[in-house]
Amino acid sequence: MKPSRLGPWLVTLFGVLYFFVPLLGTFEFSLRYLRGVYSLEAYRIVLTDPRFGATVTYSTVLALVTIVVGVALVVPTAYWIQVRLPGLRPIVEFITLLPLVIPAIVLVFGYLRMYNSASVLPLTGTERATDLLLMFSYVTLALPYMYRAVDTGLRTIDVHTLTEAAQSLGAGWSTILLRVILPNVRVAVLSGAFLTFAIVIGEFTMASLLDRPAFGPYLQLIGANRAYEPSALAVISFAITWACMGLLQVFARGAPGQVAPTH
Amino acid sequence: MTFLEIDNLQKKFAQTTAVAHVQLDVNRGEFVSLLGPSGCGKTTTLRIIAGFESPSSGAIRLNGVDITRRPPNQRNVGMVFQSYALFPNMTVGENVGFGLKVAKKPVSEIKQRVDEMLNLIKLPALANRYPYQLSGGQQQRVALARALAIRPQMLLLDEPLSALDAKIRVVLRNEIRSIQRALGITTIYVTHDQEEALSLSDRVVVMNEGRVEQIGTPFEIYNFPRTAFVASFVGTLNILRGHVADPARGIIVVDDQEVIASRPLEHARVGDACSVALRPEVVSLGEAAGEGNRMRGTVEDVNFLGSIVRIRVRFKDNAISVDTFSNPRLTLPQRGEALTVSFPREAVLALEAPPAT
Numbered sequence: 001m002k003p004s005r006l007g008p009w010l011v012t013l014f015g016v017l018y019f020f021v022p023l024l025g026t027f028e029f030s031l032r033y034l035r036g037v038y039s040l041e042a043y044r045i046v047l048t049d050p051r052f053g054a055t056v057t058y059s060t061v062l063a064l065v066t067i068v069v070g071v072a073l074v075v076p077t078a079y080w081i082q083v084r085l086p087g088l089r090p091i092v093e094f095i096t097l098l099p100l101v102i103p104a105i106v107l108v109f110g111y112l113r114m115y116n117s118a119s120v121l122p123l124t125g126t127e128r129a130t131d132l133l134l135m136f137s138y139v140t141l142a143l144p145y146m147y148r149a150v151d152t153g154l155r156t157i158d159v160h161t162l163t164e165a166a167q168s169l170g171a172g173w174s175t176i177l178l179r180v181i182l183p184n185v186r187v188a189v190l191s192g193a194f195l196t197f198a199i200v201i202g203e204f205t206m207a208s209l210l211d212r213p214a215f216g217p218y219l220q221l222i223g224a225n226r227a228y229e230p231s232a233l234a235v236i237s238f239a240i241t242w243a244c245m246g247l248l249q250v251f252a253r254g255a256p257g258q259v260a261p262t263h
Numbered sequence: 264m265t266f267l268e269i270d271n272l273q274k275k276f277a278q279t280t281a282v283a284h285v286q287l288d289v290n291r292g293e294f295v296s297l298l299g300p301s302g303c304g305k306t307t308t309l310r311i312i313a314g315f316e317s318p319s320s321g322a323i324r325l326n327g328v329d330i331t332r333r334p335p336n337q338r339n340v341g342m343v344f345q346s347y348a349l350f351p352n353m354t355v356g357e358n359v360g361f362g363l364k365v366a367k368k369p370v371s372e373i374k375q376r377v378d379e380m381l382n383l384i385k386l387p388a389l390a391n392r393y394p395y396q397l398s399g400g401q402q403q404r405v406a407l408a409r410a411l412a413i414r415p416q417m418l419l420l421d422e423p424l425s426a427l428d429a430k431i432r433v434v435l436r437n438e439i440r441s442i443q444r445a446l447g448i449t450t451i452y453v454t455h456d457q458e459e460a461l462s463l464s465d466r467v468v469v470m471n472e473g474r475v476e477q478i479g480t481p482f483e484i485y486n487f488p489r490t491a492f493v494a495s496f497v498g499t500l501n502i503l504r505g506h507v508a509d510p511a512r513g514i515i516v517v518d519d520q521e522v523i524a525s526r527p528l529e530h531a532r533v534g535d536a537c538s539v540a541l542r543p544e545v546v547s548l549g550e551a552a553g554e555g556n557r558m559r560g561t562v563e564d565v566n567f568l569g570s571i572v573r574i575r576v577r578f579k580d581n582a583i584s585v586d587t588f589s590n591p592r593l594t595l596p597q598r599g600e601a602l603t604v605s606f607p608r609e610a611v612l613a614l615e616a617p618p619a620t
Contacts, residue, residue, distance in 0.1 A: 158346060164315050165348035165406075167335040169362030169413055179361075183352035 023238065030231035042232035051218055059207075059215040062131070063200035066138040067193045070146045073139065075189065078150045079181055082159050096147040099140050104205040111137060112209070130210050137206045142199050146192035153188020154181075190251050194244040202237060266291040266449050267312070267417060272321035274307055274473075281307040282318070283473040292447045294440070296460035299470035300496065305453045306421055308470070312451060313419050314338050325416060341410030345422040347402040349394040355381070355405050356390035362413035380408035383442060400431040407439065411446065418443070418450045424459065436463055457497050461485060469493045491614045494540040501541040501583035502614075507531045513613065515539060518579035520558050524611045540612040543573065543586040548596070551605035562600045576604055 033041035046052055081089050099107070115123035115133055123133040159181065166176045182189070207214035219237070223230040267289040274282040282304040289295050297305035310316040312323060314335030322331045330338055349358050359380050360373045368376075381387045384404040394402055403423055410418060420439070424432040440463050443450050454460050460467045461481040469476045469484060469492070477484060477493045488494035491502065505517035510531040513524035517539075524539055531537060550557060563582060564575040572595060574585045585604055587593070596602055 157351070158348065161344050161346055161348040162350060164313075164335070165342065165344060165350070165409075166361070166365075167315070168313060168338075168340060168342035168419075169409065170336045170339070170365045171361075172336055175365055180350055180352075184350070186352075 023235075026231045027235050030228055030235055033228040042228040043236070046222070046229050046232050046236065051213075055213055055215040055218040056201075058213050059201050059203075062135055062138065062214065063197045065135050066142060066200055067196050069135065070139050070142055070196055071150075071189055071193065074143070074146045074150050074192070075182060075185070076177060078147060078154055079159065079177060082151075082154050083163055092147075096143045100144050104141065104203075105209070107137060107140065108206045108209045124210070127212075130212060134206060134210050134212050134214075137210075138196070138200050138203065141203065141206070142192075142196035145195040145199070149188045149192030149195065150185060153185035153191075156188075157181075157184050187248075187251070190248055194248050197244055198241050201240060264291055265289070266293075266326055267451075268322075268324040269308070269312070270322040270324070272308065272311060272323070273319045274304075274311060274316060275319045280473050282311070285321070285470075285473075285475055287468060287475065287478065289449060289451065291449055294443055294450045294452065294463060294465045296452045296454055296464040296467045297470055298454055298457060298460040298467050298497070299476075300455055302472075303470040304473035305455075305468075305470050309419055309421055309451060309453045312417075313340055313342050339413065339416050341413060341415035341418045343403070343406050343410050343418070343420040343423045345425050347394070347399075347406045347426075349402055349406055349409070351394055353393075354390065355386070355392050355394070355397070358394070358405055359390075359409045359412050361409065366413065376412055380412045383411070383445075384408045384438075398431075399427050400435055403427065403435060404438070407442070411442070411448070415448070418448050420450065420452045422453055422455070424454075424456075432459075439463070461497070469496065471496070488540065488612065488614070491538060491540070494612065494614060499543050499584065499586075501543060501546075503539050503541060503581045503583065505537060505539075505581075507533055507535045507537050509533070510535075513608075513611075515613075517558070518581050520578065522556050522558070522611060523608045524613045525609045526613065528613055538614045540614055541583060541606060541610060543584040545610035546583060546585040546604050546606045548574070548585060548587060548602065548604060550603050551607075555605055555607045556611065557603055557605050559601065559603050562596045562598050562602050564598065565595055576602055 030042050031038040031040070033039055033045075077092065081092055111133060112124065115121055117125045123129040162180055162184070163176055166180045171180070202216055202219070203214065204216035204220055208217045208220070219230070219233055222233055265288040267287075269285055269287040269289075272282055272285040273280070285304070285308055287295075297308060299305045307316060311318050314330070314333060318331065322329055324330070325338070325340075350361065353361065356377050360377045363373045363376055377390065378387065381390055384407060386401060386404055386408075389397065389401065389405075394405070397405065403426075406423070423439070424435055427435065436459055439452075452460070452463060461484070464481055466478060467481055467484045468478050471492045477489045479487070484493065484497055488497060488500075494500045495502065503517045503522065505515045505522065507528055508514045508516045508521065510528040510533065513527045515522055515524065515528070515537050522539060528537065558576075558578060560576040560578040560582075562574060563577040566573045566575075567589070570589055571586045572589050572593065574587065574596060576583055576585060583604070
């Protein structure tokens with residue numbers, strides 16, 4: 001007897017409704033700025049607000065620097081654990097999970113205590129130093145996602161044998177990492193990078209308490225004082241996230257040689 | 264002239280001894296196979312030579328230079344892996360040229376060498392393909408070209424044909440041997456396949472439980488195995504267990520019948536337990552003319568194996584297999600039939616006890 005397909009279809013329908021109805025509601029509400037007609041007025045107001053451009057630019061630059069520092073920290077660490085120190089894996093996994101367990105507000109208060117202007121390392125003393133502190137705090141926040149993405153990528157390739165093959169051809173560690181390992185976990189690194197980007201773009205707590213002009217606090221400010229613009233901003237945020245996902249798909253498809261070899 | 268010296272090599276992993284006192288000299292241009300079952304220490308020995316493992320004790324000298332503690336990327340030793348280990352993000356040409364690029368050779372020299380290597384492995388048109396676009400056999404050829412492109416002092420191959428199907432395996436092993444001969448490169452080849460080791464090698468090193476059991480030419484290893492392990496691992500073998508009747512004349516008694524061995528039984532005394540080995544193909548059915556051993560038994564089983572027929576003959580406690588070529592006019596004996604088998608004295612090998620660790 002053929003099993004009924006009604007159950008899976010119902011679950012799929014429920015999922016689609018659960019995710020899309022609120023989004024459609026938000027989108028529909030964002031179009032009601034002018035009484036009695038649908039318009040893009042709320043979007044026009046948001047996009048012409050100079051603070052929107054400034055905060056998006058600030059958060060984007062910070063996200064890109066966070067990604068570079070995160071990749072530079074995580075890829076060699078995950079690689080080394082896979083190749084040389086597998087015994088340390090549980091400890092590192094525990095450390096990378098800590099940002100999910102410790103609330104951002106606790107972290108930022110810790111930073112403020114440790115790096116205030118009276119401390120040995122007064123990172124909150126100047127705007128540039130605070131930007132640096134915010135970037136490192138974002139690296140910490142994104143650590144669980146970046147580490148897991150890279151670690152999963154490394155598990156899909158035979159890291160040990162590729163490393164040994166490169167060594168036997170005269171390559172040192174930096175060459176192996178940059179020319180053999182990194183290109184083969186490109187998709188995983190990109191996936192971690194886009195997750196990091198999504199986290200940094202919408203992050204509120206740290207940027208707000210460190211008093212930096214990021215997109216998260218701007219979203220909160222608009223949301224607290226306006227009616228229709230926050231909905232428009234929410235839709236724009238979704239569009240940015242989906243664009244990131246789309247880019248991920250494009251880059252993943254374009255990665256050469258990333259198909260399992262035929263043994 | 265000795266090119267590679269492995270001097271009293273030992274490797275321990277916690278309480279396990281993977282390699283125990285391995286001693287081996289390899290001449291320049293020689294093809295030596297390390298043969299043995301899984302876990303016998305052959306791959307660990309190869310990995311120590313490559314520099315991927317550090318020995319617990321002992322030394323490795325290559326061309327007179329001690330390389331025991333030298334990192335793998337400074338040994339100039341080419342390695343071919345069972346899983347090919349081609350870099351998936353690089354084309355065939357880039358894979359072959361990788362070692363030369365690492366060595367910062369000029370682009371023109373890299374291109375010339377890559378073309379040369381691809382011609383050598385008969386894949387000149389595949390330079391722009393990615394590894395996943397190649398068959399297993401092609402991938403392994405590329406891996407060989409990549410290992411040879413850097414002009415290594417020595418070539419190491421770790422079961423390179425194990426992942427391939429039987430026909431490709433035979434073709435590729437002949438190609439490996441002809442390339443090795445053409446380049447005259449000293450080669451160490453690890454395999455658990457006796458046919459591969461015997462057909463490819465100048466010398467074979469049979470290993471068991473981390474120890475070297477015997478080193479010799481394929482002919483010596485097959486025809487004159489020194490221990491019961493070598494005898495049983497290399498080829499099909501009959502082992503007959505009996506006791507010594509006359510050590511000076513090499514006579515032992517097996518199931519109340521006299522068998523004369525190829526040589527006197529040194530260090531043995533009358534009544535000592537003793538084992539002799541006998542290849543199935545040296546035994547003939549019926550009474551052979553002239554001097555030689557004859558034993559009477561009963562046919563226990565008859566197996567048709569295509570080109571040969573294997574007949575199992577039981578005496579009392581011992582039984583032997585007899586191989587005879589298949590022939591449409593051959594009259595096969597029936598199960599339970601009484602039968603005489605004959606074999607020459609020189610085919611009866613008295614076996615040594617395995618050396619103590």
